[in-house]
Amino acid sequence: MWFMLAALLAAMPGPPPKAVMPKGEIEQITLAPMFRYRFMCSEHPVGELDYAGDALGTDCLVFGGMDGDSGFARLYRRDGHANADWYGWHAEVLAPVDGVIAFVYDNPRVNTPGTLGPPPAGTVRIRTPDGVIVTMGHLAELRVHVGETVEAGHVLGLDGNNGNARAPHIHVGAYREADNAPLQIRWDLRALARTQPFREPGD
Template sequence: MGFYIKLLLLATIIPFATSAHEAIKIHAIHKETFSCTEHWDGQFNYAGDALGTDCVIGGWYEDDKRLFQRTYTNSGFKNEDWFGFQKDVLAPCDCIVTKIYINPITNQPGIMTPGRASSITFKTKNGSSVLLAHVRDVTVKEGETVRQGTTVAKVGNNGYSRNPHIHIGAWDEQNTPMQIRFDQSTLALLDRE
Protein backbone atom coordinates (compact mmCIF):
# COMPACT_ATOMS: atom_id res chain seq x y z
CA MET A 1 0.00 0.00 0.00
CA GLY A 2 2.84 2.40 0.82
CA PHE A 3 4.24 1.96 -2.70
CA TYR A 4 0.99 3.19 -4.29
CA ILE A 5 0.78 6.19 -1.97
CA LYS A 6 4.37 7.14 -2.90
CA LEU A 7 3.54 6.68 -6.57
CA LEU A 8 0.45 8.87 -6.22
CA LEU A 9 2.43 11.58 -4.42
CA LEU A 10 5.15 11.43 -7.06
CA ALA A 11 2.55 11.79 -9.81
CA THR A 12 1.30 15.02 -8.24
CA ILE A 13 4.82 16.49 -8.13
CA ILE A 14 6.05 15.56 -11.64
CA PRO A 15 4.39 17.72 -14.29
CA PHE A 16 2.65 15.93 -17.13
CA ALA A 17 4.50 15.92 -20.44
CA THR A 18 2.89 18.18 -22.98
CA SER A 19 2.67 17.34 -26.64
CA ALA A 20 4.74 19.33 -29.10
CA HIS A 21 1.80 19.24 -31.52
CA GLU A 22 -0.22 22.39 -32.05
CA ALA A 23 -4.01 22.24 -31.82
CA ILE A 24 -6.56 23.61 -34.24
CA LYS A 25 -9.97 24.75 -33.01
CA ILE A 26 -12.80 23.97 -35.42
CA HIS A 27 -16.56 24.37 -35.63
CA ALA A 28 -18.72 21.39 -34.64
CA ILE A 29 -19.17 19.10 -37.65
CA HIS A 30 -22.75 18.08 -36.77
CA LYS A 31 -25.88 19.72 -35.38
CA GLU A 32 -26.70 16.50 -33.54
CA THR A 33 -25.00 15.14 -30.45
CA PHE A 34 -21.81 13.31 -31.40
CA SER A 35 -18.86 11.69 -29.70
CA CYS A 36 -15.32 11.22 -30.93
CA THR A 37 -12.43 8.81 -30.54
CA GLU A 38 -8.97 10.26 -31.08
CA HIS A 39 -6.04 8.62 -32.85
CA TRP A 40 -3.19 8.57 -30.35
CA ASP A 41 0.16 10.20 -31.04
CA GLY A 42 2.19 7.74 -33.12
CA GLN A 43 -0.73 5.51 -34.16
CA PHE A 44 -0.47 6.82 -37.74
CA ASN A 45 2.40 8.73 -39.30
CA TYR A 46 0.92 10.69 -42.18
CA ALA A 47 -0.94 13.97 -42.31
CA GLY A 48 -4.68 13.48 -42.32
CA ASP A 49 -4.67 10.38 -40.11
CA ALA A 50 -1.99 11.22 -37.54
CA LEU A 51 -3.74 12.70 -34.48
CA GLY A 52 -7.05 12.33 -36.34
CA THR A 53 -10.44 12.09 -34.71
CA ASP A 54 -13.35 9.77 -35.60
CA CYS A 55 -16.81 11.14 -34.75
CA VAL A 56 -20.12 9.29 -34.65
CA ILE A 57 -23.58 10.77 -34.12
CA GLY A 58 -25.61 9.38 -31.27
CA GLY A 59 -29.33 9.02 -30.86
CA TRP A 60 -31.36 8.75 -27.69
CA TYR A 61 -32.81 5.51 -26.36
CA GLU A 62 -35.70 6.04 -24.00
CA ASP A 63 -38.20 3.85 -22.22
CA ASP A 64 -40.28 4.52 -19.10
CA LYS A 65 -37.20 4.22 -16.84
CA ARG A 66 -34.12 4.99 -18.93
CA LEU A 67 -32.67 7.62 -21.21
CA PHE A 68 -29.20 7.23 -22.71
CA GLN A 69 -27.30 7.75 -25.93
CA ARG A 70 -26.32 5.07 -28.40
CA THR A 71 -25.11 5.03 -31.99
CA TYR A 72 -27.57 2.71 -33.76
CA THR A 73 -30.92 0.95 -33.54
CA ASN A 74 -31.70 -2.71 -34.20
CA SER A 75 -28.60 -4.82 -34.94
CA GLY A 76 -26.61 -2.01 -36.57
CA PHE A 77 -25.96 -4.27 -39.58
CA LYS A 78 -27.54 -1.76 -42.00
CA ASN A 79 -26.24 1.77 -42.55
CA GLU A 80 -29.79 3.03 -42.05
CA ASP A 81 -29.70 1.63 -38.48
CA TRP A 82 -27.01 4.19 -37.59
CA PHE A 83 -28.33 7.52 -36.32
CA GLY A 84 -25.64 9.45 -38.18
CA PHE A 85 -25.95 7.88 -41.63
CA GLN A 86 -26.74 10.58 -44.22
CA LYS A 87 -26.91 13.35 -41.59
CA ASP A 88 -25.43 16.75 -42.46
CA VAL A 89 -21.69 17.36 -42.17
CA LEU A 90 -20.83 20.97 -41.39
CA ALA A 91 -17.83 23.01 -42.56
CA PRO A 92 -15.18 23.07 -39.82
CA CYS A 93 -13.98 26.62 -40.57
CA ASP A 94 -14.23 29.70 -42.73
CA CYS A 95 -11.98 28.25 -45.43
CA ILE A 96 -11.41 27.25 -49.04
CA VAL A 97 -12.18 23.78 -50.40
CA THR A 98 -8.86 22.63 -51.86
CA LYS A 99 -9.52 18.99 -52.72
CA ILE A 100 -12.42 16.57 -53.06
CA TYR A 101 -12.10 12.83 -53.52
CA ILE A 102 -15.10 10.55 -54.09
CA ASN A 103 -15.16 6.80 -53.41
CA PRO A 104 -18.48 5.56 -54.84
CA ILE A 105 -18.54 2.31 -52.81
CA THR A 106 -20.66 2.32 -49.65
CA ASN A 107 -19.55 -0.19 -47.02
CA GLN A 108 -21.91 -2.29 -44.94
CA PRO A 109 -21.39 -1.85 -41.18
CA GLY A 110 -18.62 -4.13 -39.94
CA ILE A 111 -17.27 -4.81 -43.45
CA MET A 112 -14.50 -2.52 -44.70
CA THR A 113 -13.76 -2.04 -48.38
CA PRO A 114 -10.12 -1.40 -49.24
CA GLY A 115 -9.36 1.98 -50.66
CA ARG A 116 -9.35 5.62 -49.85
CA ALA A 117 -12.39 7.27 -48.25
CA SER A 118 -14.40 10.03 -49.86
CA SER A 119 -13.07 13.28 -48.45
CA ILE A 120 -13.07 17.06 -48.52
CA THR A 121 -9.91 19.01 -47.71
CA PHE A 122 -10.13 22.63 -46.56
CA LYS A 123 -7.44 25.31 -46.17
CA THR A 124 -7.79 27.83 -43.35
CA LYS A 125 -6.78 31.49 -43.47
CA ASN A 126 -3.51 30.68 -41.65
CA GLY A 127 -2.59 27.91 -44.13
CA SER A 128 -3.53 24.88 -42.02
CA SER A 129 -5.51 22.08 -43.68
CA VAL A 130 -8.53 20.22 -42.32
CA LEU A 131 -9.79 16.97 -43.85
CA LEU A 132 -13.26 15.47 -43.43
CA ALA A 133 -13.38 11.84 -44.58
CA HIS A 134 -16.01 9.10 -45.10
CA VAL A 135 -18.40 11.73 -46.48
CA ARG A 136 -21.03 11.26 -49.18
CA ASP A 137 -23.29 13.55 -51.22
CA VAL A 138 -20.73 16.37 -51.27
CA THR A 139 -22.37 19.77 -51.92
CA VAL A 140 -19.26 21.95 -52.41
CA LYS A 141 -16.69 22.26 -55.19
CA GLU A 142 -12.91 22.68 -55.24
CA GLY A 143 -11.97 26.35 -55.02
CA GLU A 144 -15.21 27.28 -53.24
CA THR A 145 -15.06 29.44 -50.10
CA VAL A 146 -17.27 28.12 -47.29
CA ARG A 147 -18.38 29.51 -43.95
CA GLN A 148 -18.05 27.44 -40.81
CA GLY A 149 -21.23 25.59 -39.90
CA THR A 150 -22.64 25.37 -43.44
CA THR A 151 -23.55 21.94 -44.80
CA VAL A 152 -20.84 20.52 -47.09
CA ALA A 153 -21.79 16.82 -47.29
CA LYS A 154 -23.59 13.93 -45.59
CA VAL A 155 -22.22 11.24 -43.28
CA GLY A 156 -21.12 8.18 -45.24
CA ASN A 157 -19.45 4.82 -44.71
CA ASN A 158 -16.71 4.29 -47.31
CA GLY A 159 -13.03 3.50 -47.53
CA TYR A 160 -11.34 2.17 -44.39
CA SER A 161 -14.49 2.44 -42.27
CA ARG A 162 -16.46 0.00 -40.14
CA ASN A 163 -19.54 2.15 -39.65
CA PRO A 164 -21.01 5.52 -40.64
CA HIS A 165 -18.86 8.25 -39.10
CA ILE A 166 -16.72 11.25 -39.99
CA HIS A 167 -12.95 11.25 -39.67
CA ILE A 168 -11.27 14.62 -39.10
CA GLY A 169 -7.58 15.23 -39.71
CA ALA A 170 -5.58 18.46 -39.61
CA TRP A 171 -2.03 19.53 -40.40
CA ASP A 172 -0.06 22.75 -40.71
CA GLU A 173 1.82 24.13 -43.73
CA GLN A 174 4.82 21.88 -42.98
CA ASN A 175 2.54 18.77 -42.97
CA THR A 176 2.91 18.46 -39.19
CA PRO A 177 -0.23 16.83 -37.72
CA MET A 178 -2.38 19.01 -35.49
CA GLN A 179 -4.64 18.01 -32.62
CA ILE A 180 -8.36 18.61 -33.16
CA ARG A 181 -10.32 20.73 -30.69
CA PHE A 182 -13.93 21.83 -31.08
CA ASP A 183 -15.08 25.37 -30.44
CA GLN A 184 -17.48 24.50 -27.65
CA SER A 185 -19.63 27.54 -28.40
CA THR A 186 -20.64 25.75 -31.64
CA LEU A 187 -21.74 22.56 -29.88
CA ALA A 188 -25.44 22.17 -29.11
CA LEU A 189 -27.94 19.47 -28.24
CA LEU A 190 -30.40 20.32 -30.99
CA ASP A 191 -31.55 16.70 -31.21
CA ARG A 192 -32.85 16.81 -27.62
CA GLU A 193 -35.21 19.75 -28.11
Protein backbone atom coordinates (compact mmCIF):
# COMPACT_ATOMS: atom_id res chain seq x y z
CA MET A 1 0.00 0.00 0.00
CA TRP A 2 2.82 2.42 0.86
CA PHE A 3 4.40 1.68 -2.52
CA MET A 4 1.16 2.59 -4.29
CA LEU A 5 0.86 5.82 -2.29
CA ALA A 6 4.47 6.76 -3.05
CA ALA A 7 3.93 6.10 -6.75
CA LEU A 8 0.78 8.23 -6.72
CA LEU A 9 2.55 11.12 -4.99
CA ALA A 10 5.49 10.88 -7.39
CA ALA A 11 3.11 11.18 -10.34
CA MET A 12 1.56 14.39 -9.01
CA PRO A 13 3.14 17.60 -10.25
CA GLY A 14 4.99 19.92 -7.94
CA PRO A 15 4.12 23.61 -7.88
CA PRO A 16 5.26 25.75 -10.83
CA PRO A 17 7.98 28.36 -10.23
CA LYS A 18 7.10 31.59 -8.48
CA ALA A 19 6.24 34.41 -10.88
CA VAL A 20 8.71 37.30 -11.09
CA MET A 21 6.67 40.44 -11.69
CA PRO A 22 8.37 42.95 -14.01
CA LYS A 23 9.01 46.38 -12.50
CA GLY A 24 8.03 48.26 -15.65
CA GLU A 25 5.35 47.77 -18.26
CA ILE A 26 3.72 44.34 -18.32
CA GLU A 27 4.24 42.49 -21.57
CA GLN A 28 1.17 41.12 -23.32
CA ILE A 29 0.45 37.97 -25.28
CA THR A 30 -2.41 37.63 -27.76
CA LEU A 31 -4.18 34.27 -27.73
CA ALA A 32 -6.60 32.56 -30.07
CA PRO A 33 -9.99 31.56 -28.59
CA MET A 34 -10.00 28.53 -26.29
CA PHE A 35 -13.57 27.57 -27.16
CA ARG A 36 -15.65 27.35 -30.33
CA TYR A 37 -18.43 29.07 -28.38
CA ARG A 38 -18.58 32.62 -27.04
CA PHE A 39 -16.99 32.96 -23.62
CA MET A 40 -16.26 35.56 -20.97
CA CYS A 41 -13.26 35.87 -18.66
CA SER A 42 -12.38 37.24 -15.23
CA GLU A 43 -8.77 38.37 -14.82
CA HIS A 44 -6.40 37.91 -11.88
CA PRO A 45 -4.80 41.30 -11.07
CA VAL A 46 -1.21 41.84 -9.96
CA GLY A 47 -0.53 40.26 -6.57
CA GLU A 48 -3.59 37.99 -6.45
CA LEU A 49 -1.77 34.78 -7.44
CA ASP A 50 1.92 34.01 -6.93
CA TYR A 51 2.90 31.22 -9.29
CA ALA A 52 3.97 31.44 -12.92
CA GLY A 53 1.01 30.41 -15.06
CA ASP A 54 -1.39 31.59 -12.36
CA ALA A 55 -0.20 35.18 -11.96
CA LEU A 56 -2.01 37.62 -14.29
CA GLY A 57 -4.04 34.70 -15.65
CA THR A 58 -7.71 34.74 -16.48
CA ASP A 59 -10.62 32.36 -15.79
CA CYS A 60 -12.91 31.79 -18.78
CA LEU A 61 -16.44 30.41 -18.96
CA VAL A 62 -18.72 29.66 -21.89
CA PHE A 63 -21.99 31.57 -21.73
CA GLY A 64 -25.30 30.58 -23.24
CA GLY A 65 -28.98 31.45 -23.03
CA MET A 66 -30.33 34.83 -22.04
CA ASP A 67 -31.87 35.35 -18.63
CA GLY A 68 -35.54 36.12 -19.22
CA ASP A 69 -35.69 38.58 -16.32
CA SER A 70 -32.47 40.57 -16.77
CA GLY A 71 -31.70 40.04 -20.44
CA PHE A 72 -28.09 39.18 -19.57
CA ALA A 73 -26.29 36.09 -20.83
CA ARG A 74 -26.21 33.19 -18.40
CA LEU A 75 -23.39 30.83 -17.44
CA TYR A 76 -25.67 27.91 -16.59
CA ARG A 77 -29.15 26.47 -17.03
CA ARG A 78 -31.50 25.80 -14.12
CA ASP A 79 -29.83 26.41 -10.73
CA GLY A 80 -26.23 25.54 -11.66
CA HIS A 81 -25.95 22.93 -8.91
CA ALA A 82 -24.92 20.21 -11.40
CA ASN A 83 -21.89 20.42 -13.68
CA ALA A 84 -24.11 19.58 -16.65
CA ASP A 85 -26.10 22.77 -15.97
CA TRP A 86 -23.08 24.86 -17.02
CA TYR A 87 -22.87 25.76 -20.70
CA GLY A 88 -19.13 25.14 -20.80
CA TRP A 89 -19.21 21.72 -19.17
CA HIS A 90 -17.26 19.29 -21.38
CA ALA A 91 -16.97 21.78 -24.24
CA GLU A 92 -13.85 21.15 -26.31
CA VAL A 93 -10.88 23.25 -25.16
CA LEU A 94 -8.68 24.52 -27.98
CA ALA A 95 -4.99 25.37 -28.02
CA PRO A 96 -4.70 29.18 -27.97
CA VAL A 97 -1.19 29.19 -29.50
CA ASP A 98 1.10 27.18 -31.75
CA GLY A 99 3.78 25.25 -29.89
CA VAL A 100 4.90 22.01 -28.29
CA ILE A 101 3.16 20.34 -25.36
CA ALA A 102 5.58 20.78 -22.45
CA PHE A 103 3.55 19.27 -19.60
CA VAL A 104 0.28 17.44 -19.00
CA TYR A 105 -1.47 16.37 -15.81
CA ASP A 106 -4.82 14.61 -15.97
CA ASN A 107 -6.93 14.98 -12.82
CA PRO A 108 -9.92 12.60 -12.97
CA ARG A 109 -11.58 14.09 -9.88
CA VAL A 110 -14.83 15.98 -10.55
CA ASN A 111 -15.82 18.77 -8.17
CA THR A 112 -19.40 19.60 -7.23
CA PRO A 113 -20.35 23.14 -8.30
CA GLY A 114 -19.99 25.52 -5.39
CA THR A 115 -17.43 23.32 -3.59
CA LEU A 116 -13.74 24.14 -3.94
CA GLY A 117 -11.67 21.07 -4.77
CA PRO A 118 -8.02 20.39 -3.88
CA PRO A 119 -5.14 21.12 -6.27
CA PRO A 120 -3.63 20.28 -8.67
CA ALA A 121 -5.93 20.92 -11.61
CA GLY A 122 -5.94 19.02 -14.87
CA THR A 123 -3.25 20.97 -16.71
CA VAL A 124 -1.71 21.44 -20.15
CA ARG A 125 1.33 23.66 -20.74
CA ILE A 126 2.36 24.70 -24.24
CA ARG A 127 5.83 26.06 -25.04
CA THR A 128 5.75 28.55 -27.92
CA PRO A 129 8.65 28.99 -30.38
CA ASP A 130 9.67 32.24 -28.64
CA GLY A 131 9.98 30.70 -25.18
CA VAL A 132 6.60 31.48 -23.61
CA ILE A 133 4.79 28.88 -21.53
CA VAL A 134 1.01 29.06 -21.86
CA THR A 135 -0.68 27.20 -19.00
CA MET A 136 -4.27 26.00 -19.09
CA GLY A 137 -5.96 24.54 -16.01
CA HIS A 138 -9.06 22.58 -14.97
CA LEU A 139 -9.21 20.53 -18.18
CA ALA A 140 -10.69 17.03 -18.24
CA GLU A 141 -10.15 14.07 -20.57
CA LEU A 142 -6.87 15.33 -22.00
CA ARG A 143 -6.17 14.49 -25.64
CA VAL A 144 -2.52 15.52 -25.99
CA HIS A 145 0.83 14.22 -24.75
CA VAL A 146 4.21 15.75 -23.92
CA GLY A 147 6.29 16.46 -27.00
CA GLU A 148 3.31 16.75 -29.35
CA THR A 149 3.30 19.75 -31.70
CA VAL A 150 0.00 21.62 -31.80
CA GLU A 151 -1.41 24.58 -33.67
CA ALA A 152 -3.94 27.09 -32.37
CA GLY A 153 -7.34 25.43 -32.54
CA HIS A 154 -6.06 21.91 -31.77
CA VAL A 155 -8.33 20.12 -29.26
CA LEU A 156 -6.48 19.71 -25.95
CA GLY A 157 -9.26 18.18 -23.86
CA LEU A 158 -12.61 19.13 -22.36
CA ASP A 159 -13.76 21.89 -20.03
CA GLY A 160 -13.75 20.41 -16.54
CA ASN A 161 -14.29 21.22 -12.89
CA ASN A 162 -11.31 19.87 -10.97
CA GLY A 163 -8.49 21.11 -8.82
CA ASN A 164 -8.90 24.45 -7.06
CA ALA A 165 -12.19 25.30 -8.79
CA ARG A 166 -15.85 25.73 -7.88
CA ALA A 167 -17.40 25.55 -11.36
CA PRO A 168 -16.58 24.38 -14.88
CA HIS A 169 -14.12 26.85 -16.41
CA ILE A 170 -10.65 27.07 -17.92
CA HIS A 171 -7.84 29.11 -16.40
CA VAL A 172 -5.19 30.36 -18.81
CA GLY A 173 -1.96 32.11 -17.92
CA ALA A 174 1.36 32.76 -19.64
CA TYR A 175 4.94 33.51 -18.63
CA ARG A 176 8.41 33.73 -20.15
CA GLU A 177 10.25 30.53 -19.32
CA ALA A 178 13.64 32.29 -19.14
CA ASP A 179 12.74 34.56 -16.22
CA ASN A 180 9.24 33.47 -15.06
CA ALA A 181 7.85 36.91 -15.91
CA PRO A 182 4.04 36.66 -16.26
CA LEU A 183 2.33 38.10 -19.31
CA GLN A 184 -1.01 39.83 -19.57
CA ILE A 185 -3.57 37.90 -21.61
CA ARG A 186 -5.20 39.51 -24.63
CA TRP A 187 -7.52 37.87 -27.17
CA ASP A 188 -7.31 37.88 -30.95
CA LEU A 189 -10.56 39.73 -31.61
CA ARG A 190 -10.71 38.74 -35.28
CA ALA A 191 -10.50 35.09 -34.32
CA LEU A 192 -12.96 35.69 -31.48
CA ALA A 193 -15.48 36.94 -34.04
CA ARG A 194 -15.51 33.45 -35.55
CA THR A 195 -16.72 31.83 -32.33
CA GLN A 196 -20.38 30.83 -32.26
CA PRO A 197 -23.22 31.54 -29.84
CA PHE A 198 -23.88 28.48 -27.71
CA ARG A 199 -26.45 26.10 -29.13
CA GLU A 200 -28.05 23.22 -27.29
CA PRO A 201 -27.32 19.77 -28.78
CA GLY A 202 -29.85 19.09 -31.50
CA ASP A 203 -30.60 22.78 -32.17
